[in-house]
Amino acid sequence: MKSLMQPHFNRTVPCPLCNRPCTNPKLRDTLFFPEEIDPDKRVRRYQWVSTVCRTVHPPHYYFWHCPRCGYTDESSTFLSPPRTPSRFRWVLPHQGRDRTFDFLADFVFDRERDFDVALGLNYLAIHVQELLEPDSRDSGKLGRFYLRLAWAYRELDEDLSKIETPEFVQALTRFWPNAAVSEHEAIAQTIHYLETGYYHLSSYDSPLCEIDLFLLLGYLHARIGDRGPALREASRAMGRALELRTSLYQLLRFNEVDGGERFALEAKIRKAQSMIERVVDFKDSLKEASENAIPHAPPLVPSLA
Ligand SMILES: [Zn+2]
Numbered sequence: 458m459k460s461l462m463q464p465h466f467n468r469t470v471p472c473p474l475c476n477r478p479c480t481n482p483k484l485r486d487t488l489f490f491p492e493e494i495d496p497d498k499r500v501r502r503y504q505w506v507s508t509v510c511r512t513v514h515p516p517h518y519y520f521w522h523c524p525r526c527g528y529t530d531e532s533s534t535f536l537s538p539p540r541t542p543s544r545f546r547w548v549l550p551h552q553g554r555d556r557t558f559d560f561l562a563d564f565v566f567d568r569e570r571d572f573d574v575a576l577g578l579n580y581l582a583i584h585v586q587e588l589l590e591p592d593s594r595d596s597g598k599l600g601r602f603y604l605r606l607a608w609a610y611r612e613l614d615e616d617l618s619k620i621e622t623p624e625f626v627q628a629l630t631r632f633w634p635n636a637a638v639s640e641h642e643a644i645a646q647t648i649h650y651l652e653t654g655y656y657h658l659s660s661y662d663s664p665l666c667e668i669d670l671f672l673l674l675g676y677l678h679a680r681i682g683d684r685g686p687a688l689r690e691a692s693r694a695m696g697r698a699l700e701l702r703t704s705l706y707q708l709l710r711f712n713e714v715d716g717g718e719r720f721a722l723e724a725k726i727r728k729a730q731s732m733i734e735r736v737v738d739f740k741d742s743l744k745e746a747s748e749n750a751i752p753h754a755p756p757l758v759p760s761l762a
Contacts, residue, residue, distance in 0.1 A: 461511040464488050465518060472523035473530065473538035479523040481535065482570065484515055496676040496739070499608040517575040519605065520582050527562035529581040531598075557584055557632040564625055572609070573623045579606050580629065580636065596654030600647050604677075607643035614640065641681050648677055664701045668694050668732045675739060679746075687743055695736045702729040 468483040488510055493501040505512045521535040522528070561581040568574045583602045586594055613622070626638055637643040655670060675690030705726045708714070714722060 462507070462509050464510050464513050468536075470535050471538075472526060472528055473534055474528035475523060475526040477523070477525050479521075479525065479535075481521040481532065482518055483532070484513075484518045485510075489515060497604065497607075497673055497680065499604075499611065513570070514572075514575075516605065516608065517570040517572070520575070520578040522565060522578055522581070524562075524566055527558060527581070527585075529565075529578055529585055531582075531601075555588075557629070558588075560629060560632055572612075573625060576606075576609050576623060577625065579609060580633075584633070594650075596650045596657060600650035600654055603637065603643050603647040603650060606637060607640045607647055610638075610640035610643060644677050644681050648674060651677075664697055665728060665732070668697050668701070668736075671697065672732075672735060672739065679739075679743060684743060684747060688740070691736055691740050691743065695733065695740075698729055698732040698736060702726060702733065705729060 465482040465484045467480050469478050469480045471477065472479045488507050489503045489505045489512075491500040491502075492504040495501055500515070503512075503515060519531065520529055521532045558581070561577055561584060565574050565577040565581065579602065583599065583606065586599050586602065622638060626636075630636055630638060637646050651670065651674060655667075671690045671694035675687045675694065678684075678687035678690060705722055709719065709722050709726070
């Protein structure tokens with residue numbers, strides 16, 4: 458029988474921290490696409506386009522790792538390291554003195570990617586970033602990493618064959634007592650870092666990015682049952698989306714725009730309109746959940762509408 462094709466291949470690049478070659482599995486991105494997506498952007502189900510390929514769970518391959526120095530980050534950072542000298546140089550002499558770092562690096566060392574190893578890499582990536590002082594941290598990146606951790610715990614809750622928290626997580630909390638060990642705790646950290654990033658990062662300069670962030674924060678608050686902050690974020694998103702649509706209409710009405718510009722403006726107006734519709738749907742789902750609420754109900758999960 459013909460063996461199935463591997464969905465990934467080994468890619469060797471210099472480690473962004475120690476500069477020594479390190480090899481990680483690189484997924485062939487054209488073999489799958491997202492089929493179902495949760496409101497907070499987690500892909501619930503993937504569709505594989507090839508029938509001659511072994512299927513794997515793509516999120517397990519998101520983080521890359523250097524087995525020599527333990528540095529762990531998004532694959533994109535390994536493939537296109539920042540031009541500026543790494544802010545993490547001092548992590549290297551840290552090895553052997555940081556029990557959390559050593560525990561996690563030992564746990565993931567030379568192992569195939571499965572749920573536990575992917576979770577270990579997620580924790581290690583967070584821990585490396587949090588070795589920096591709070592003011593020097595990349596809040597946007599930590600927001601993404603904690604969101605991925607939240608998704609992993611959601612996956613654990615949804616998969617009845619894995620109802621127990623992995624054993625290594627219990628051991629990890631001996632060294633890292635306030636580690637996030639549930640979807641709720643990971644979402645609380647995600648919200649903290651996304652909000653910090655919003656006030657410090659220029660990446661939210663575009664109104665569409667801002668609206669997207671407010672909606673994401675709204676969904677996350679709703680997910681952990683905080684209806685008040687969820688409504689507040691929905692109102693922020695709505696206010697910004699209406700403001701954007703009005704300013705685009707004014708540009709269209711009161712300026713002489715040629716065919717190409719008009720087309721681009723109309724596309725932006727359609728995008729703003731679709732954002733407004735998303736906010737309305739989100740507000741409706743909050744209202745519906747509140748009307749159907751029963752004492753001690755599980756946290757609200759907004760619909761995918
Ligand atoms: Zn390294």
